[in-house]
Amino acid sequence: MPETIRRSESRYGNRPTMKDVAARAGVGLKTVSRVVNGEPGVTPETERRVQEAIEALGFRRNDSARVLRKGRTASIGLVLEDLADPFYGPLSRAVEEVARAHGALLINGSSAEDPDREQELALALCARRVDGLVVIPAGDDHRYLEPEIKAGVATVFVDRPAGKIDADVVLSDNFGGARDGVAHLIAHGHRRIGFIGDMPRIHTAAERLRGYRAAMEDADIPVRDSWTSLGVTDPARVRPAAEAMLSGPEPVTAIFAGNNRVTVTVIRVLAEQNRRVAFVGFDDLELADLLQPGVTVVAQDAAAIGRTAAERLFGQLDGNLVTPERIELPTRLITRGSGELPPAD
Amino acid sequence: MPETIRRSESRYGNRPTMKDVAARAGVGLKTVSRVVNGEPGVTPETERRVQEAIEALGFRRNDSARVLRKGRTASIGLVLEDLADPFYGPLSRAVEEVARAHGALLINGSSAEDPDREQELALALCARRVDGLVVIPAGDDHRYLEPEIKAGVATVFVDRPAGKIDADVVLSDNFGGARDGVAHLIAHGHRRIGFIGDMPRIHTAAERLRGYRAAMEDADIPVRDSWTSLGVTDPARVRPAAEAMLSGPEPVTAIFAGNNRVTVTVIRVLAEQNRRVAFVGFDDLELADLLQPGVTVVAQDAAAIGRTAAERLFGQLDGNLVTPERIELPTRLITRGSGELPPAD
Numbered sequence: 151m152p153e154t155i156r157r158s159e160s161r162y163g164n165r166p167t168m169k170d171v172a173a174r175a176g177v178g179l180k181t182v183s184r185v186v187n188g189e190p191g192v193t194p195e196t197e198r199r200v201q202e203a204i205e206a207l208g209f210r211r212n213d214s215a216r217v218l219r220k221g222r223t224a225s226i227g228l229v230l231e232d233l234a235d236p237f238y239g240p241l242s243r244a245v246e247e248v249a250r251a252h253g254a255l256l257i258n259g260s261s262a263e264d265p266d267r268e269q270e271l272a273l274a275l276c277a278r279r280v281d282g283l284v285v286i287p288a289g290d291d292h293r294y295l296e297p298e299i300k301a302g303v304a305t306v307f308v309d310r311p312a313g314k315i316d317a318d319v320v321l322s323d324n325f326g327g328a329r330d331g332v333a334h335l336i337a338h339g340h341r342r343i344g345f346i347g348d349m350p351r352i353h354t355a356a357e358r359l360r361g362y363r364a365a366m367e368d369a370d371i372p373v374r375d376s377w378t379s380l381g382v383t384d385p386a387r388v389r390p391a392a393e394a395m396l397s398g399p400e401p402v403t404a405i406f407a408g409n410n411r412v413t414v415t416v417i418r419v420l421a422e423q424n425r426r427v428a429f430v431g432f433d434d435l436e437l438a439d440l441l442q443p444g445v446t447v448v449a450q451d452a453a454a455i456g457r458t459a460a461e462r463l464f465g466q467l468d469g470n471l472v473t474p475e476r477i478e479l480p481t482r483l484i485t486r487g488s489g490e491l492p493p494a495d
Numbered sequence: 496m497p498e499t500i501r502r503s504e505s506r507y508g509n510r511p512t513m514k515d516v517a518a519r520a521g522v523g524l525k526t527v528s529r530v531v532n533g534e535p536g537v538t539p540e541t542e543r544r545v546q547e548a549i550e551a552l553g554f555r556r557n558d559s560a561r562v563l564r565k566g567r568t569a570s571i572g573l574v575l576e577d578l579a580d581p582f583y584g585p586l587s588r589a590v591e592e593v594a595r596a597h598g599a600l601l602i603n604g605s606s607a608e609d610p611d612r613e614q615e616l617a618l619a620l621c622a623r624r625v626d627g628l629v630v631i632p633a634g635d636d637h638r639y640l641e642p643e644i645k646a647g648v649a650t651v652f653v654d655r656p657a658g659k660i661d662a663d664v665v666l667s668d669n670f671g672g673a674r675d676g677v678a679h680l681i682a683h684g685h686r687r688i689g690f691i692g693d694m695p696r697i698h699t700a701a702e703r704l705r706g707y708r709a710a711m712e713d714a715d716i717p718v719r720d721s722w723t724s725l726g727v728t729d730p731a732r733v734r735p736a737a738e739a740m741l742s743g744p745e746p747v748t749a750i751f752a753g754n755n756r757v758t759v760t761v762i763r764v765l766a767e768q769n770r771r772v773a774f775v776g777f778d779d780l781e782l783a784d785l786l787q788p789g790v791t792v793v794a795q796d797a798a799a800i801g802r803t804a805a806e807r808l809f810g811q812l813d814g815n816l817v818t819p820e821r822i823e824l825p826t827r828l829i830t831r832g833s834g835e836l837p838p839a840d
Binding site for chain 2: 225227232233234235236239240242243246255256257258259260262270271274275278279414417418421435436437438440441442
């Protein structure tokens with residue numbers, strides 16, 4: 151977990167921050183913020199001290215994300231992974247709403263899970279003078295962003311941590327969520343439980359597999375090789391994987407899906423089966439509650455993730471946040487029927 | 496429907512186009528395109544004539560969307576209406592794939608159905624030097640784009656036509672699709688059919704309502720005021736609208752939903768009812784086939800719309816397309832059960 155305070159030095163050079171003003175005036179950061187933003191709740195004497203510190207240090211509020219400057223609208227960029235994945239809909243919208251509240255436009259693009267494309271897109275957005283970047287990383291080396299960060303571009307990673315650089319990251323508790331979902335199936339009597347997930351090089355996929363293994367280990371259930379299948383989320387890969395687990399003399403009695411793209415294919419396969427198989431999926435889906443049985447899921451709060459990330463971004467632009475943090479949001483198990491089915495045999 | 500050829504004059508000024516080269520060389524446009532792009536199938540004599548015309552006219556192929564120029568990656572912009580509407584997922588991805596095939600990046604933004612925000616975003620993308628814009632319009636006056644179009648920004652509208660300017664538009668047959676869907680309900684014995692749609696100022700909403708009215712009129716069924724309800728697609732508006740139609744001494748026996756946002760709420764309401772109500776929705780939804788009954792829909796081909804629009808855009812950038820066109824793609828009725836239920840009474 152990143153802990154250094156290097157960023158403020160590298161990004162702003164010798165430019166004084168609100169923190170410097172607060173230290174010189176002998177007041178808290180919030181007090182400086184109130185004075186700078188013209189908010190109430192500061193005595194005239196304190197305000198005078200803060201103003202003196204501001205002048206002495208030559209502090210200038212970073213308004214880049216707030217105002218029209220040289221006729222240019224402030225903007226932030228969002229690098230997505232897949233435009234067609236519904237998980238990113240509410241996430242994007244939440245980022246956009248925060249941007250809007252700060253007077254900035256949001257511009258998006260998609261890496262299509264390709265590290266080169268992620269880099270190309272992120273740098274293209276920087277070349278188009280975004281003030282900050284929210285990145286859902288496809289790659290695992292983000293040193294290419296260091297010159298941009300030094301030049302003042304705020305950066306927050308989402309869903310997966312940054313590679314080889316210190317940066318804010320906002321993500322779900324993927325490990326804990328998957329472990330809880332699998333433990334839920336075990337609690338309903340299942341022992342032969344399959345896991346179908348995304349490519350293992352993707353952080354979320356690896357974490358969710360780790361959660362599956364932890365739950366199985368907690369219940370002293372040795373995991374057979376044939377019970378886990380990782381790879382692309384294309385139906386052409388997921389369908390035979392699910393069918394293979396459901397066949398043979400000892401088929402799985404329950405399946406845990408590593409994300410919503412896997413879920414849509416697995417529940418299609420299960421609907422075609424002539425026997426009962428329990429199911430829990432990571433990520434919620436529209437209409438999942440209306441299926442019969444309703445689909446039990448480990449839900450992420452995509453909107454909260456987007457909102458938190460965007461707020462971190464504008465916090466950086468305001469000069470308030472200097473230490474990169476890892477913010478992990480809890481998941482929520484939503485029981486609707488499919489995950490509460492007992493084993494068929 | 497726009498038919499003038501003004502665009503080539505206004506956009507490129509006196510710059511010669513492929514069409515001029517073709518006319519001077521006495522060959523077809525495709526032949527010029529082959530020579531310019533170094534494709535086979537042209538005799539040496541014809542190639543010489545085309546090259547002479549190119550030199551005489553000073554024709555220069557517009558490579559802006561293809562190549563790195565001054566270190567800048569070519570890009571096109573996409574102005575969406577709602578980042579969280581799944582209809583735009585495959586549409587965006589299709590636009591992105593065509594952009595990618597042309598060596599250009601796609602950058603997106605959302606108007607959230609606000610005309611001012613659409614304008615702000617479209618102009619912000621132009622200020623960031625996009626080579627072309629695909630716009631899903633929220634507003635009905637796009638004259639603000641005229642200076643950009645004159646400056647050479649290619650422009651294609653999607654889903655709804657441009658207002659007060661001539662421009663390419665790619666959209667579904669909203670009128671015909673809705674008419675077919677409602678006629679399908681009538682063919683299954685329904686006469687009291689409700690229509691719940693989006694705000695009437697939105698082109699697609701108005702066209703689909705027109706399709707509903709046409710089908711009813713074709714069957715000599717007078718439409719009662721209480722059978723139609725238009726407004727925002729928020730569940731808080733759609734739910735009471737559906738419940739009102741389903742109550743009283745003569746409730747509707749079938750409902751047609753104007754788009755997928757309306758559909759998700761109406762099928763929730765229907766699932767809570769203790770009686771059978773037929774349903775057809777405009778736009779398909781993931782999992783709609785797995786509900787019981789399966790949801791009958793009038794499906795648009797969102798990917799084909801995106802692909803067609805993006806190809807028009809790059810056609811404009813290549814100087815091949817000079818006359819704004821309206822391209823209407825057919826919809827497809829997908830019967831899955833809900834639309835084939837007979838009236839309950």
